[in-house]
Amino acid sequence: MLVTAQPVLRRFWYPTLPIADLDAGPQPFTLLGQDLVLWADKKGRPAAAVDRCSHRFARLSKGWVKDGAVNCPYHGWAFNSSGRCVEVPQAPGQRIPHGYKVTAFRCEKRYGYAWVCLDEPLDVIPELxxxxxxxxxxxxxxxxxxxxxxxxxxxxxxxxxxxxxxxxxxxxxxxxxxxxxxxxxxxxxxxxxxxxxxxxxxxxxxxxxxxxxxxxxxxxxxxxxxxxxxxxxxxxxxxxxxxxxxxxxxxxxxxxxxxxxxxxxxxxxxxxxxxxxxxxxxxxxxxxxxxxxxxxxxxxxxxxxxxxxxxxxxxxxxxxxxxxxDLLTAHGETEVTRTGPGGTP
CATH class of the missing domain: 3.90.380.10 (Naphthalene 1,2-dioxygenase Alpha Subunit; Chain A, domain 1)
Known part of the structure; x- marks a missing residue:
């Protein structure tokens, strides 16, 4: 089974990086083939989003965090934990268009790690x-x-x-x-x-x-x-x-x-x-x-x-x-392998 070809797997929670790693600023992580940037917001809560600025697609993980928002290293655009652009330094005081955003994902702190779910969750984070x-x-x-x-x-x-x-x-x-x-x-x-x-x-x-x-x-x-x-x-x-x-x-x-x-x-x-x-x-x-x-x-x-x-x-x-x-079948999917859908060579 090729995990990146099964959309239902995006609907579960996965631990990524230790929360302590976010103290050093935004960090990259790849989950199910999706490149993410993780950082800590103003209250120290972990946040996750696509690791590309919506301006020129620079990697946000190469930027910095200011006031809980991740800043792009290319032009300084800032995005909050919901993915909305909250600052365009080149247009101070101007209204920021609604489309100036990046896709954000659910991110929770548990057991000292940032857990991420890429789609609507089917289950909770396992208990310890x-x-x-x-x-x-x-x-x-x-x-x-x-x-x-x-x-x-x-x-x-x-x-x-x-x-x-x-x-x-x-x-x-x-x-x-x-x-x-x-x-x-x-x-x-x-x-x-x-x-x-x-x-x-x-x-x-x-x-x-x-x-x-x-x-x-x-x-x-x-x-x-x-x-x-x-x-x-x-x-x-x-x-x-x-x-x-x-x-x-x-x-x-x-x-x-x-x-x-x-x-x-x-x-x-x-x-x-x-x-x-x-x-x-x-x-x-x-x-x-x-x-x-x-x-x-x-x-x-x-x-x-x-x-x-x-x-x-x-x-x-x-x-x-x-x-x-059975999970794949229940969500209208078939197993995808290197040889194609259906799971048979």
Whole structure:
């Protein structure tokens, strides 16, 4: 599926840049092939618009912010968060015509990021209750550009059988490629929920996140995963010590073949137990392991199951593809691939 060719995907929220990045002035970002400029308005709220001035199509992200409006670097025209031109320096005191504007998009601050929706939203920004829970501390993971599609990223997140090969020394079981049986797998109103155990045999995680009584041998982690259509995943991992690590991550679609990994981590321990720097580095190691493999996978993941071969542990992936296929159908769309509409070669 080519994500930029499916208009319905524009109707969901995606995290883009950390809010803190906007302190330095207007910033560029590409979402579903649409070049954006992001900046902070007068009240510090994030704003997003097409990254082209309506005068001579200069990139607004090369300009500056003054009084909450983004200014074009070419002639200084200023646009507010609704996209309306509020200043033409070459015509002071004159009425600015209604057509002097740029297309603005919905933009919200959540979990320290600017979330953008390019069209009328079909759903809300996924919830992370732990962000408001005093028992948890929240950390921003390192964003990472993946040279694969968002669909491939989600497919990997739902895959319970790659950990031996990809994460054998970090998250998985280095001694056996056999995945443990999925305990729960079901559709939800806006995605899927699955729960499965991971046998963690001799990995770096074992020394930090189990209690002192467990000194050797494998441990079993319970991994619960909630997928939100189309490209956001919540991962809950519970350790024998009682520690919980909750990650809300999105494979934000940049183009058909690239996405931005954006994640927030919440843990119910303290900085003294496990520093934020170390926790972020640990996740970064696992993300790099995924990235190295996913970037050698064809980005045009087909929604039609018959185009690939599958095994028993691929059930969640197949359910995800059916859910996306049904989304397209419900909005009068067919899957578009490199070979054209219809999703068949």
């Amino acid at each position: 209750p732990e962000a408001a829970d005093p028992r948890f501390r929240v950390m921003h993971l390192d964003s990472e550009l993946f040279h694969c599609s968002s669909t491939v990223g989600v497919d990997n997140a739902l895959d319970s059988s790659h950990h031996h090969y990809v994460h054998g020394t970090t998250l998985g079981d280095s001694s056996s490629p056999l995945p443990m049986a999925v305990q729960d797998l079901r559709e939800t109103a806006n995605g899927l929920f699955m729960s499965f155990p991971l046998r963690n045999n001799g990995s770096t995680l074992r020394d930090r996140d189990i209690d002192d009584r467990a000194t050797s041998g494998p441990i079993t982690l319970i991994r619960q995963l909630t997928w939100y259509v189309p490209f956001t995943v919540r991962i809950d991992i519970k350790f024998p010590s009682g520690i919980q690590a909750v990650t809300l991550l999105t494979y934000t679609p940049i183009s058909d073949s690239t996405c931005q990994y954006v994640g927030v981590l919440a843990r119910n321990d303290t900085e003294r137990d496990f520093s934020a720097k170390a926790a972020i580095a640990e996740i970064a190691t696992i993300v790099k392991e995924d990235k190295d493999v996913l970037e050698c996978v064809d980005y045009d993941l087909p929604l039609h199951a018959a185009q690939q071969r599958h095994m028993a542990s691929d059930k969640a992936s197949l359910m995800m593809r059916r859910k996306l296929h």
